[in-house]
Amino acid sequence: MPKRVGPRRPTQVEIAQRAGVSQATVSLVLSERDGAPVSEETRRRVQQAIEDLGYAVNPAARALRGMTVKTIGLYTFESVFPVDQRDFYHPFLVGVEEEAARLGYDLLLFTSANTAQRGVYAKGRNALLKSDGCVLLGRHISRDDLANLAKEGFPFVFIGRRDIEGAELSYVAPDYVAPTAALVEELAALGHRRVLLLRQSDGAEPGEDRELGFRQGARAAGLAPDDLLVEYSGGAGDIGADRVTGWVRDGVTAVLVEPSEDNATGVALAEVAEAAGVRIPDDLSVAFLGSAPAPTATRIWTSFEIPRVEIGRAAVRLLVNLLEGAEEPPLQLLVPCIDVRGNSISRVVRR
Amino acid sequence: MPKRVGPRRPTQVEIAQRAGVSQATVSLVLSERDGAPVSEETRRRVQQAIEDLGYAVNPAARALRGMTVKTIGLYTFESVFPVDQRDFYHPFLVGVEEEAARLGYDLLLFTSANTAQRGVYAKGRNALLKSDGCVLLGRHISRDDLANLAKEGFPFVFIGRRDIEGAELSYVAPDYVAPTAALVEELAALGHRRVLLLRQSDGAEPGEDRELGFRQGARAAGLAPDDLLVEYSGGAGDIGADRVTGWVRDGVTAVLVEPSEDNATGVALAEVAEAAGVRIPDDLSVAFLGSAPAPTATRIWTSFEIPRVEIGRAAVRLLVNLLEGAEEPPLQLLVPCIDVRGNSISRVVRR
DNA sequence: CCAGGTGACTAATACGTAACGACTGCGGGC
DNA sequence: GCCCGCAGTCGTTACGTATTAGTCACCTGG
Known part of the structure; x- marks a missing residue:
């Protein structure tokens, strides 16, 4: 160098x-x-x-004396940085930027780290040290990295809820439990008795929370445990016509879909259902437990939106609270989601 | 702190x-x-x-020893940072991020500086020192800031061509001269003899370059100097029906518009012309010397596109050349624009 | 006249690293 | 037998700042 x-x-x-x-x-x-x-x-x-x-x-000399340097880092576990507007994570970046600017912090994007594909602890180990503290992002986390960071006492806030064994970490995340439970209760009120939850197969905490809400809502609505089905999807390729018609034949009248970032699963489900002659919502009610595919002229998906910009802002607020010594980690915050009333669920028709 | x-x-x-x-x-x-x-x-x-x-x-200790810290700064003279996709400058950010990542640099967004509204030399003076070198952006530059940075020997690259008295600075900019000249020659070939250049009233170098190309093209096409008109617009409000009809009455058959970032002038011109019964292109050919308003079903504006992402990339490449000692400033690069063949200019009809 | 205090300033130090010059063996050439 | 050069290692220093523990002159109350 x-x-x-x-x-x-x-x-x-x-x-x-x-x-x-x-x-x-x-x-x-x-x-x-x-x-x-x-x-x-x-x-x-x-x-x-x-x-x-x-x-x-000279900022370097200040930093060496142990002073903060008024810089917040942003690191993503995804392979590309969310500067592109089409990226699922882009709104988080917008929120983080806004709030950092408002609080007088500069924003350091750790773009080099992910190309090195060695994670947080790349090369000279822990690149994040260039910042006072860090906002972390992305679905494909490295649990080791998170655990190490927490152990080291490095100040950071994760976007999304994660449990790491032996370390409590600070996060801000959408509340998936409440709106999922509400959707199940609404379906029950519409006459649905046999409901399927289609989870992402990564087994991450967001999926667990949705399943928790699924069961909570079902219990509150008095649905029978045997009528609660849970299946997994590894992506668009996992959704075939036989699978969808199988659900209907099995008496399932509603499907709750945990969306992926690109929503490929959701798009595939819509296409396959149409091709297989399964009408939505008449034959099958469908709702998304998160961001739905884009609405069309005739279709607005029932779902709920994650307030991504607001979550980005909140993450920075939490982090600055940690940095300025007002609070002790872990600091955790759940943010409510926003209901989207669509036309993809309906009252069940008895035959 | x-x-x-x-x-x-x-x-x-x-x-x-x-x-x-x-x-x-x-x-x-x-x-x-x-x-x-x-x-x-x-x-x-x-x-x-x-x-x-x-x-x-410890990056701070390294930096204090005079080592680089593999961080590129990005500063904008605009009031908000271009993380929002609708922002004119957003594609530059995308290009800068891409190339920084590719070259193994992290990207530091100086978001705090513009809220402090004191420019580069805010607060503790020269916030940019947190980075090894910096890419600068934005139309509303402070010439003092640029001159000071150059004098200090701080490594930076400006996006856009700027002349600063007493200091040569590194920049990468679109070539406005060549495509503007080409447009004028094309108009002359279509029979236009009296052509108007509508400049932004900020009098900045991009406008000068367009005027230069305007005159070069006219000379090459043999147009009479008296038939070259130049007017200024301070924004959408400056474009009234009387002004547009005035041009036509004055024998002007083609208008070349220097666009603003939000293209308000261009949009206003289109609307005013239609309201005043001036048909484009039959009564008046219109072309944009840069990014045009969005195309519609019936209208594609003749214009040329600034390769903004590529310019962002090139700026980082230049800067890294400076940082890694391969080259000496000033380093300057002009990037060709991309012609957009539209339907807003046509052969002039003799009456 | 002195103890104690206060306002204005400074010498010295520590932060963690990279680089320079010195030092030590040791083997080889003459 | 002596010196040279080399590989491998270490002592020391400088980088620029913030802070601590002073120093010093001057004042104030008794």
């Missing part, structure tokens, strides 16, 4: 010489604290020298 | 103690340079200690 080029820039020592004071006094003037015991005359001379020489404080 | 919290992390000294060597040797092992004279046995012991204690190099 080469030396930095260009002319050296002035230091506090040079300011001090020009103003005829000591370096310590320059530092005092710069820190501008209320009770700083420095005479008006001295302060003026120092500030004049700063002006003349164009002095700028 | 408060002290950083949390437990201290291990240093090279502690690694050294555990491995039974000196701190200098640890540093040698870590630098991993080809000709590093350290025995295999020692290297192994040191690496074991690093593993055991979970050592991570």
